[in-house]
Amino acid sequence: MNAQRRLLLACASALLLPAAHAQSWPQKPIKLIVTFAPGGSSDIVARLLQPGLQEKLGQPVIVENKPGAGSTIGAAEVARAPADGYTLLLSNTAPISISPFMMDKLPYDPVKSFAHIAYIGAVPNVFVVHPSVPAKTMPELVGWIKAQSKPVNYGSGGMGSIGHIVGEMFKNQYGLQMEHVPYKGSSPMHTDLLGGTLQFAVDTLTQNVPYMKDNKLVGIAVTSRKRTTLSPNVPTVGEAGFPKLLAENFLGVSAPAGVPREVIDKVNKAVAEVVARPDVAKRLDDLGVTPEKMSAAEFTDFVTRQVADWAPAVKASGAKLN
Structure with a gap:
């Protein structure tokens, strides 16, 4: 009986090992998409955070610039990406709070198409x-x-x-x-x-x-x-x-909707720890970025309010993306 029980336990453990291994994130390089060309505030902040995120997450973080179409090209790429945590967005006000109200048809929903994970600050x-x-x-x-x-x-x-x-x-x-x-x-x-x-x-x-x-x-x-x-x-x-x-550009890190909780928790923690480093905090201050720590839920609520607040201003402006 004991031998049979040990055999059953061994089989159960063997079945669980692949699942546990599959949940361990990250296992390969991570892309961080910036929706503007090199040299802008989003790009500067992404590259400022890059070394610290690599250290905290234990994998290379590759910054890729995907500008164009009111910064919706890069955001759309992230929204379409697999929800596995290996494609992240340096989210900001333009593709999240502004462009949706300048287009007749948007390729993503600024709230529902993303998991808004970590707030960095505003400039x-x-x-x-x-x-x-x-x-x-x-x-x-x-x-x-x-x-x-x-x-x-x-x-x-x-x-x-x-x-x-x-x-x-x-x-x-x-x-x-x-x-x-x-x-x-x-x-x-x-x-x-x-x-x-x-x-x-x-x-x-x-x-x-x-x-x-x-x-x-x-x-x-x-x-x-x-x-x-x-x-x-x-x-x-x-x-x-x-x-x-009055208008400020927020900066944060988002991912495709549906990413595992493990990804959300690890990225939120990593961003908060990197931003809190004295050298990074000083550099952000030099860049005019006012940082603030938020949980993923708080950042999601913040984005939801931003989208609602910007809608009337953008529509009243008459600005359109062709």
Whole structure:
């Protein structure tokens, strides 16, 4: 009887071993998809987190840039990927909270198509101009735009970016003649902006600060509630008298809907630990990112609220993705 029992236990253990092994994640490299071109805030943050995530998860983390179509190309790729945890998204406001309301048919649901796992932080945008523009304040910028004989071109990091929507809100709310010029990321936009071909942009604060410090560009106002340590001399849109232009770009890590709980728990823990490291926290602060720790459930609730809050603003802007 004892021998028979031992045999049954051995057989049961043998059957359980493959299942236990299959649940051990990760077993191979992980892709982290960035929905903008290299050089933007999402790309910078992804590459900042990459070494720490590799260390915590024990597998290579490969950052891949998939820009285009209001950043929906990269997000759609993640939404279609197997829900096994090996394809992650550096999620942000554009593909999650904005683009759904600029398209007649979206290839994914911004809430239901993803498991929103870990919140990283938020970074504001900045109204920035070439030094040749005779405007140093928001009212002066409005006055300069109205004085032009033809529509003023304004740039952003891409169709469907926060810069695009805030620019359209600015145009519509104050009756301005402006024309949006979308770029595939901030880096190519800066080529024109620094050269003076483009005179005005609404863009993520992070990548504009070095140019502002060197007086190559002029920061007019940031779209955050409070002034940032990154650009303490630049007023907020509220201080400038334009409170309806408040807008921040959130950054997080998401995955295809249906990923195992093990993936959610491990990624959330790894992101929180990496972001809390003093060197990473300092670098995020230098980038103008205000970090905050959230559980996966809290991040999901946050995304759900973001989607609901941005919908009317995007629709009112009239901006469309063709």
